[in-house]
């Protein structure tokens with residue numbers, strides 16, 4: 001019909017409807033839903049007609065994360081020097097960010113606003129029994145969260161040995177790049 005025009009109230013819906021239909025049609029475009037095989041499902045195209053395939057030859061098993069492995073005595077450091085080296089390494093990974101390289105409590109995380117831990121050189125912590133420090137590592141205390149899941153018992157003892165060495169050395173005596 002020439003000259004006939006849509007009333008304005010109908011104009012918008014008339015334009016919107018095809019657009020909406022187009023968008024709705026995109027939903028099942030074949031990318032969102034793709035074929036997959038679940039474990040134990042039959043899969044004609046694969047060897048043994050099974051979706052679950054044995055690992056390729058020469059695959060090397062990855063050891064379970066430290067926390068899930070039973071602590072083996074062979075993994076324990078043998079000498080005092082090894083114990084300290086292990087403790088220093090673990091301390092640098094897990095404790096230094098808050099407690100600082102020298103154990104004074106001024107780590108990077110603290111300088112960015114985390115509650116400051118007490119100095120490991122305080123008279124109280126120098127006198128604290130090993131069991132207390134081992135418990136704090138495993139179970140956490142106050143704002144410090146527990147490390148029991150990430151630091152296995154042998155490493156807790158190595159860290160403790162390193163803390164004792166730090167305490168003997170005194171504040172800010174720890175060498176290395178991180179010392180401030």
Ligand code: HEC
Nearest residue numbers: 094095098115116117118133136137141142143144147159
């Ligand atoms: C995210 C920061 C942070 C990390 C990482 C951290 N600590 Fe702490 N630590 C704290 C804070 C904060 C306190 C003070 C907790 C409180 O009593 O409120 C504390 C307290 C302590 C204390 C003193 C407990 C007491 O009796 O006052 C010891 C010992 C300690 N931490 C050891 C460690 C060791 C060892 C590690 C590494 C395995 C570690 N911390 C990792 C923040 C941290």
